[in-house]
Amino acid sequence: MSYNAKFPQTRLRRLRYNGTVRKMVTETSLQLSDLVMPLFVCPGDNVANPINSMPGNFQLSVDNLVKECKEIHGKGIKAVLLFGIPDYKDDDGTVACQENGIVQRAIRAIKEELSDLMIIADVCNCEYTKHGHCGPIVDGDVDNDKTLTILARQSVSLAQAGADMIAPSDMMDGRVGVIRKALDENGFYKIPIMSYAAKYASGFYGPFREAAGSAPQFGDRSSYQMNPANTNEALREISLDIEEGADIVMVKPALSYLDVICRVKDTFKMPVAAYNVSGEFSMVKAAGAQGWIDEKRVMMEIITSIKRAGADIIITYHAKDIADILKNA
Numbered sequence: 001m002s003y004n005a006k007f008p009q010t011r012l013r014r015l016r017y018n019g020t021v022r023k024m025v026t027e028t029s030l031q032l033s034d035l036v037m038p039l040f041v042c043p044g045d046n047v048a049n050p051i052n053s054m055p056g057n058f059q060l061s062v063d064n065l066v067k068e069c070k071e072i073h074g075k076g077i078k079a080v081l082l083f084g085i086p087d088y089k090d091d092d093g094t095v096a097c098q099e100n101g102i103v104q105r106a107i108r109a110i111k112e113e114l115s116d117l118m119i120i121a122d123v124c125n126c127e128y129t130k131h132g133h134c135g136p137i138v139d140g141d142v143d144n145d146k147t148l149t150i151l152a153r154q155s156v157s158l159a160q161a162g163a164d165m166i167a168p169s170d171m172m173d174g175r176v177g178v179i180r181k182a183l184d185e186n187g188f189y190k191i192p193i194m195s196y197a198a199k200y201a202s203g204f205y206g207p208f209r210e211a212a213g214s215a216p217q218f219g220d221r222s223s224y225q226m227n228p229a230n231t232n233e234a235l236r237e238i239s240l241d242i243e244e245g246a247d248i249v250m251v252k253p254a255l256s257y258l259d260v261i262c263r264v265k266d267t268f269k270m271p272v273a274a275y276n277v278s279g280e281f282s283m284v285k286a287a288g289a290q291g292w293i294d295e296k297r298v299m300m301e302i303i304t305s306i307k308r309a310g311a312d313i314i315i316t317y318h319a320k321d322i323a324d325i326l327k328n329a
């Protein structure tokens with residue numbers, strides 16, 4: 001194929017005049033099976049606390065969470081990602097490993113009603129520690145290796161409750177290998193790991209921290225999450241996670257990191273997930289509510305760009321709105 005043919009023989013607009021032709025030559029299309037909807041589960045009965053900074057999202061008690069999952073499932077979305085808000089927090093996050101923990105209960109309740117809805121369990125300690133960091137603190141910083149033991153226990157406990165996939169989001173060194181070993185030793189060799197492999201220390205997580213009550217009480221996460229300026233380091237992170245047994249690798253956030261998604265896909269040819277995070281979602285909602293942008297149109301443009309960059313799986317709070325658009329397309 002030549003890119004050098006000259007005008008007037010070559011007119012790229014020929015394929016743009018007619019709507020059907022435009023559809024025929026569309027290179028990237030979103031599908032329902034690309035989407036994962038994140039959800040927040042909290043203690044209590046009939047609770048639906050609106051998350052102010054994320055319009056349309058709620059902290060839901062288990063009963064309401066099951067209802068929400070039915071609606072999501074009814075729209076054709078195949079997977080949810082669960083985050084827990086526990087009734088109490090501790091110093092090291094072991095509260096996340098309890099058989100009757102909030103996410104464990106949620107998984108069992110969802111599975112009872114919707115056995116084919118894929119449940120991905122986020123694995124991290126920051127929602128479960130009093131200080132809001134992703135593991136126990138030693139000498140003022142998260143202790144990497146102590147955190148690994150807790151993450152492995154949490155993963156096994158979530159698999160025992162019925163999680164279909166485990167998604168570690170903590171960014172400790174060595175966690176994927178340790179979690180893989182623990183899952184295998186407990187008979188969960190069929191459960192895939194989707195690792196938050198290139199996760200940046202990002203300002204875009206702001207609204208999530210309100211949603212999950214997980215803002216660090218001192219300092220920030222830059223001693224474990226990545227510097228937004230780096231991409232070679234992302235490739236090193238991804239390649240280590242693959243060696244340790246990650247089945248799917250994630251880039252997070254998505255929109256400011258499309259170059260990273262693209263490099264990761266080109267380099268590793270692995271299934272790639274991208275997390276369209278809370279701040280990315282809330283910016284679109286806020287500008288849409290002001291009438292400054294066409295919210296639905298911008299939403300579709302952003303999510304399509306994430307897929308175009310190379311993501312196979314897109315985790316997004318827009319999932320329900322996208323499903324409505326895809327159904328009517």
Ligand code: PBG
Pocket residue numbers: 122124126134169170204205206207208209214276277278279
């Ligand atoms: C937990 C975790 C975070 C997100 C997903 N898992 C927050 C963080 O690292 O502080 C952010 C998701 C979002 O912003 O939507 N480690």
